[in-house]
Amino acid sequence: MVEVERDTAVSKLEVEGLTIRYGETVALKDVSLDVRPNEILGIIGPANSGKTSFLRAINRMDEMTDGMHVSGRIALDGTDVRRWRNVYALRRRIGVVFPLPVGLPLSIFDNVALSPRLRGVHDRASLEEIVERCLTRAALWDEVKDRLHSLGSLLSGGQQQRLTIARALSQEPDLLLLDEFSIAVDPVTTMRIEDILKELREEMTIILVTNLVQQARRLADRTAFFLKGDLVEVGPTEDLFMRRVRDRRTTDYLEGRFG
Amino acid sequence: MARKEGGSAGGDHLGREWWWDKIAQAVLFGGGISAIVFVIAIFVFVAQQGLGFALFDLDLATFFTSPQWRPTSEPEPIFGALALIVGTASITGLAMLVSVPFSIGAAIFIGEFASGRTREILKVLVELLAAIPSVVWGFIGLMVMSPLLMDVFDVPVGVSVLNAGLILGLMAAPIMTTIAEDALKAVPDGFREAAEAMGATRWQVIRQVVLPSAKNGLVAAVLLGVGRGFGETMAVLMASGHSINMPSSPLDPVRALTATIAAELGETARGSEHYRALFSIGILLFAVTFVINLLADVFVRGRRASR
Ligand SMILES: Nc1ncnc2c1ncn2[C@@H]1O[C@H](COP(=O)(O)OP(=O)(O)OP(=O)(O)O)[C@@H](O)[C@H]1O
Ligand SMILES: [Mg+2]
Numbered sequence: 216m217v218e219v220e221r222d223t224a225v226s227k228l229e230v231e232g233l234t235i236r237y238g239e240t241v242a243l244k245d246v247s248l249d250v251r252p253n254e255i256l257g258i259i260g261p262a263n264s265g266k267t268s269f270l271r272a273i274n275r276m277d278e279m280t281d282g283m284h285v286s287g288r289i290a291l292d293g294t295d296v297r298r299w300r301n302v303y304a305l306r307r308r309i310g311v312v313f314p315l316p317v318g319l320p321l322s323i324f325d326n327v328a329l330s331p332r333l334r335g336v337h338d339r340a341s342l343e344e345i346v347e348r349c350l351t352r353a354a355l356w357d358e359v360k361d362r363l364h365s366l367g368s369l370l371s372g373g374q375q376q377r378l379t380i381a382r383a384l385s386q387e388p389d390l391l392l393l394d395e396f397s398i399a400v401d402p403v404t405t406m407r408i409e410d411i412l413k414e415l416r417e418e419m420t421i422i423l424v425t426n427l428v429q430q431a432r433r434l435a436d437r438t439a440f441f442l443k444g445d446l447v448e449v450g451p452t453e454d455l456f457m458r459r460v461r462d463r464r465t466t467d468y469l470e471g472r473f474g
Numbered sequence: 475m476a477r478k479e480g481g482s483a484g485g486d487h488l489g490r491e492w493w494w495d496k497i498a499q500a501v502l503f504g505g506g507i508s509a510i511v512f513v514i515a516i517f518v519f520v521a522q523q524g525l526g527f528a529l530f531d532l533d534l535a536t537f538f539t540s541p542q543w544r545p546t547s548e549p550e551p552i553f554g555a556l557a558l559i560v561g562t563a564s565i566t567g568l569a570m571l572v573s574v575p576f577s578i579g580a581a582i583f584i585g586e587f588a589s590g591r592t593r594e595i596l597k598v599l600v601e602l603l604a605a606i607p608s609v610v611w612g613f614i615g616l617m618v619m620s621p622l623l624m625d626v627f628d629v630p631v632g633v634s635v636l637n638a639g640l641i642l643g644l645m646a647a648p649i650m651t652t653i654a655e656d657a658l659k660a661v662p663d664g665f666r667e668a669a670e671a672m673g674a675t676r677w678q679v680i681r682q683v684v685l686p687s688a689k690n691g692l693v694a695a696v697l698l699g700v701g702r703g704f705g706e707t708m709a710v711l712m713a714s715g716h717s718i719n720m721p722s723s724p725l726d727p728v729r730a731l732t733a734t735i736a737a738e739l740g741e742t743a744r745g746s747e748h749y750r751a752l753f754s755i756g757i758l759l760f761a762v763t764f765v766i767n768l769l770a771d772v773f774v775r776g777r778r779a780s781r
Contacts, residue, residue, distance in 0.1 A: 274671060276667070276670070279667065304673065306670070306673035307673030308673075311671040319668060320683075320686065329669070329674075332682070333674050386673070
């Protein structure tokens with residue numbers, strides 16, 4: 216682990232020649248890009264451009280998806296994720312937030328305590344401390360502190376999405392993947408979550424897939440544009456929006472000419 | 475089509491699909507109602523034959539506390555059902571001890587681990603097991619299990635609580651497996667995926683997420699299995715030894731409530747005390763089964779409500 220420290224300073228995640236297939240369908244073609252530590256990398260692109268597939272390859276969720284085949288190299292802190300022998304340990308380091316909030320059918324407390332329990336934390340005091348800390352950081356603590364033991368799946372959509380974020384934070388991840396988190400969330404909650412993400416950047420690296428180009432503009436340090444499985448370009452977000460882009464297709468998309 | 479017949483698209487015309495809809499509704503309504511009518515009719519019949527006797531003539535204290543079932547003794551018959559109740563309860567209890575872990579385990583394997591062909595084959599096998607007639611199970615108890623138990627435990631009689639409990643456990647397992655598997659299947663895949671993405675192992679996903687969310691359905695599966703075992707007659711009659719006895723060990727033969735009715739009803743004179751006492755047992759069975767099914771229903775509803 217010591218020799219990979221050197222790489223950490225350069226990039227958190229290195230992706231080289233990543234190709235993803237579902238049977239005959241090619242979802243992603245030969246994508247190479249780097250994600251730097253403590254940045255928010257935005258990924259934009261129309262439907263079916265391979266954004267979700269990209270995220271799923273990072274924490275090896277392809278292994279639980281029938282027919283999904285991944286080739287190429289994804290290195291987290293310099294180590295190819297496919298070379299990790301303990302896939303569970305890999306996944307515990309990576310927080311994931313899905314498009315539709317998945318409040319597990321457990322109490323609010325147990326939802327957030329699940330991940331610590333999975334890694335062997337069982338004493339009540341530590342769990343309570345973790346649950347309070349994560350819910351606070353996800354801006355949900357004040358709303359739920361009096362009903363921690365009621366079902367998480369009974370919360371509103373926006374609350375459930377913040378619960379999902381609290382749950383991801385309870386993993387103490389150093390990489391956080393968000394897939395169109397605002398799709399089922401009202402604008403006010405979306406703004407609150409965006410503020411949370413800006414703070415979280417201090418502690419972790421974030422990859423934010425979004426179908427709202429303005430969200431990428433607000434949050435992302437750099438932005439990648441995916442189209443039909445191709446990485447059209449990746450660069451500082453300002454460059455993309457200031458039209459300092461190399462590819463016409465990017466401008467077309469940003470101006471809403473397709474997708 | 476309605477357009478052609480009616481002439482104009484907007485006219486109030488009863489077209490063919492309107493009649494089909496009404497006919498289908500009527501047929502379905504008739505089917506649903508007849509099921510309810512049959513249940514009520516059976517209940518009325520059983521109650522009419524035995525309820526008056528059970529309430530006014532039968533000594534309920536004796537019925538529930540005396541192990542003496544002597545319906546034909548002269549001059550005074552004794553109707554004590556305790557030994558029969560204990561027989562049924564001990565067989566059913568043992569059967570559940572065998573079949574609950576077995577069925578839940580099988581359901582977890584089929585639903586969560588097996589995939590593709592293995593899964594399909596296992597499901598077909600379980601359904602085949604459920605289709606074996608109970609007399610065949612009784613036969614297996616008598617001809618296979620009984621000599622086996624005599625050998626293993628070195629006892630003179632092989633038909634016993636243990637034999638009937640094992641047979642009944644095997645009989646109840648397929649239906650419990652099927653219902654338990656349905657309960658597991660009703661847990662959305664998104665839950666499993668979310669937990670796996672957090673780094674939960676397969677077993678942790680099952681233990682921490684799938685089983686808790688399927689809990690009500692699993693309890694319902696167990697209760698329906700209990701109901702199945704409780705009401706079973708033929709296999710129990712053949713495998714239990716059918717002798718009135720307060721068992722002191724699982725190797726003792728016993729007699730079950732259901733088997734008593736099946737064996738004695740044909741020999742009684744219609745309307746006699748003995749005949750009506752058997753119907754009183756029927757009412758007891760009816761009541762207990764009803765309560766079990768009601769409980770199962772409450773749990774299934776609970777499962778839907780917690781969505
Ligand atoms: N489980 C799957 N099985 C088969 N094909 C899939 C599967 N998941 C995705 N695909 C295909 O892969 C391609 C890329 O899909 P992906 O979900 O990665 O796109 P996306 O950019 O996330 O789209 P969206 O914005 O709609 O979420 C699509 O053509 C899709 O049909
Ligand atoms: Mg997607």
